[in-house]
Amino acid sequence: MTTQTAAATTAAATATARATLTALTALAATTAALVASSDNPKSPNQNPKSARPNIVFIFSDDHAYAAISAYGDARHLVDTPQLDRIAKEGMRFDRCLVTNSICGPSRATVITGKYSHLNGFMNNTNSRFDGSQTTFPKLLQAAGYQTAIIGKWHLQTDPTGYDTWKILPGQGQYYNPTMIFNGKKVSMPGYVTDIIADLTLDWLKKRDTTRPFLLMMHNKAPHRHWEPPLRYLDADHDRVYPEPPTLMDDYTGRGPAEHENDMNIRHTMTDEDTKLAKSKPGKGAGKDGRLTPAQQAEWDKYYDPRNAAFRAANLKGDDLVRWKYQRYMHDYTATVRGIDENVGRVLDYLDKNGLSDNTIVIYSSDQGFYTGEHNWFDKRWIFEESLRTPFMARWPGVIKPGTVNTDIVSNLDFAETFLEAAGVPVPAEMQGRSLLPLFRGATPPDWRKSFYYEYYEYPSPHHVMPHEGVVTDRYKLVHFIVPGREYYELFDLQTDPHELTSVYGKFDYKTVQKDLEAELTRLKAAYKVPATIPPRFFGNKSIDGGKTGGGGKTGKGGKKGKNKSGGGDGDDTGGSGETD
Numbered sequence: 295m296t297t298q299t300a301a302a303t304t305a306a307a308t309a310t311a312r313a314t315l316t317a318l319t320a321l322a323a324t325t326a327a328l329v330a331s332s333d334n335p336k337s338p339n340q341n342p343k344s345a346r347p348n349i350v351f352i353f354s355d356d357h358a359y360a361a362i363s364a365y366g367d368a369r370h371l372v373d374t375p376q377l378d379r380i381a382k383e384g385m386r387f388d389r390c391l392v393t394n395s396i397c398g399p400s401r402a403t404v405i406t407g408k409y410s411h412l413n414g415f416m417n418n419t420n421s422r423f424d425g426s427q428t429t430f431p432k433l434l435q436a437a438g439y440q441t442a443i444i445g446k447w448h449l450q451t452d453p454t455g456y457d458t459w460k461i462l463p464g465q466g467q468y469y470n471p472t473m474i475f476n477g478k479k480v481s482m483p484g485y486v487t488d489i490i491a492d493l494t495l496d497w498l499k500k501r502d503t504t505r506p507f508l509l510m511m512h513n514k515a516p517h518r519h520w521e522p523p524l525r526y527l528d529a530d531h532d533r534v535y536p537e538p539p540t541l542m543d544d545y546t547g548r549g550p551a552e553h554e555n556d557m558n559i560r561h562t563m564t565d566e567d568t569k570l571a572k573s574k575p576g577k578g579a580g581k582d583g584r585l586t587p588a589q590q591a592e593w594d595k596y597y598d599p600r601n602a603a604f605r606a607a608n609l610k611g612d613d614l615v616r617w618k619y620q621r622y623m624h625d626y627t628a629t630v631r632g633i634d635e636n637v638g639r640v641l642d643y644l645d646k647n648g649l650s651d652n653t654i655v656i657y658s659s660d661q662g663f664y665t666g667e668h669n670w671f672d673k674r675w676i677f678e679e680s681l682r683t684p685f686m687a688r689w690p691g692v693i694k695p696g697t698v699n700t701d702i703v704s705n706l707d708f709a710e711t712f713l714e715a716a717g718v719p720v721p722a723e724m725q726g727r728s729l730l731p732l733f734r735g736a737t738p739p740d741w742r743k744s745f746y747y748e749y750y751e752y753p754s755p756h757h758v759m760p761h762e763g764v765v766t767d768r769y770k771l772v773h774f775i776v777p778g779r780e781y782y783e784l785f786d787l788q789t790d791p792h793e794l795t796s797v798y799g800k801f802d803y804k805t806v807q808k809d810l811e812a813e814l815t816r817l818k819a820a821y822k823v824p825a826t827i828p829p830r831f832f833g834n835k836s837i838d839g840g841k842t843g844g845g846g847k848t849g850k851g852g853k854k855g856k857n858k859s860g861g862g863d864g865d866d867t868g869g870s871g872e873t874d
């Protein structure tokens with residue numbers, strides 16, 4: 295595997311760009327060869343059909359790599375011993391980049407192996423997933439796999455390609471949630487992460503043991519509003535969390551997009567986010583007010599005295615920002631503890647029932663997330679914290695335990711990986727590439743050295759300007775694409791790892807800039823990106839040059855309306871109305 299870091303030179307970046315184009319144009323032709331070219335005697339493709347591997351795909355929503363201890367963030371926000379088992383017993387990928395850093399679009403890319411502009415799910419505002427298109431679960435189902443998805447779906451239309459689907463409508467609720475079981479609405483008592491794991495284990499116990507399976511366990515946590523399992527409310531014992539170096543970022547050195555967005559701790563974070571909001575009349579606390587009286591009492595016991603102390607302190611300015619960051623990290627890491635514990639239950643089941651040896655276990659998130667960096671929460675940006683998502687894979691006999699990969703991989707590659715592992719041909723229309731050679735520790739020489747990124751949803755919610763870009767191991771060229779306000783930024787991650795100063799237009803970067811601009815053009819052609827972005831890609835709200843719109847109205851962009859059971863921003867089960 296490669297270990298490229300920030301040592302690339304301008305010349306290397308140029309060579310990289312050219313190599314990438316060659317690799318991309320050759321991809322369709324080599325897909326069949328990739329499937330057939332396994333030279334490893336343990337290749338699952340050469341095993342009898344009955345030995346095809348099971349796939350357990352564990353996916354979370356907005357889980358920052360900084361909040362997985364295996365990733366070694368300097369702040370050490372939380373211990374995740376169970377998640378770390380996957381890295382310890384398998385491979386940790388340090389540069390898994392998402393195609394479009396937002397929930398629905400990421401999920402659509404995972405199952406189709408295609409970018410948003412081709413799979414049709416561009417944003418969470420007006421996109422609906424076309425379930426008639428080719429997906430990897432459908433192909434595995436057709437090849438004899440049992441298929442199931444349990445937990446968050448968020449693609450607006452009913453799931454297709456799954457024998458069993460037990461999903462949350464829309465964003466879902468943390469406490470005592472409503473779920474939909476193959477089209478039927480069900481009320482589930484308990485905490486959402488526990489329920490998803492319970493249903494996952496129940497499905498495993500009742501499955502047909504004569505056939506391989508694909509099991510997708512999709513957590514709601516740790517999505518906003520970061521509502522913890524009540525048993526973990528005091529788990530951090532009022533720890534004071536270290537702050538990220540960019541917590542007080544004032545966006546100097548960057549253009550209007552970083553100044554105009556509305557996803558910051560200072561101004562955007564609400565009383566519901568910080569748990570300062572009062573309980574709803576006749577309902578409990580929390581975003582959806584669904585706590586039982588006993589649960590409410592536990593909630594109040596934790597939050598009430600701390601909220602009273604906060605109010606007495608009358609904090610302002612940066613001190614208030616610091617308090618909100620601490621509360622945010624408390625709640626966020628507590629939801630992560632719930633994930634960690636429940637992933638451990640699933641891993642234990644696989645181990646104890648002899649399934650681990652022939653089961654690929656993946657842990658990933660639909661995107662990364664800001665845990666206070668740049669004063670942000672949320673995602674969307676091409677910048678590191680939201681572009682990079684955790685990805686860890688365990689497959690005994692194929693993946694060497696305790697290994698780390700630093701190649702550029704993507705959620706664009708997941709479908710192709712699972713298909714190749716199952717011995718199912720990868721359709722030529724899929725745009726990623728199987729990770730199986732990387733699993734084996736043998737990255738092909740023509741592996742991608744640059745990556746195309748796209749983000750469309752605008753202006754509501756969060757007012758992050760649509761942008762596209764190209765990312766290499768060292769550089770990042772960003773092209774903001776709001777009509778009439780287009781501009782570029784360029785970052786050198788070797789000299790500016792926190793991406794604080796755009797060097798676009800600087801003399802020293804003239805050649806780098808020219809090469810990256812050419813590479814962006816080449817990648818867009820290779821990935822069939824429309825020359826002009828249709829306005830519907832941005833969502834329901836009109837684009838007016840960014841002067842008005844959704845800024846300041848975060849979390850309220852959901853369109854009320856009749857949804858099918860797989861949707862639900864405006865469903866009648868208490869859907870949140872959020873689009874993020």
Ligand SMILES: [Ca+2]
Pocket residue numbers: 355356396397660661874
């Ligand atoms: Ca998400």
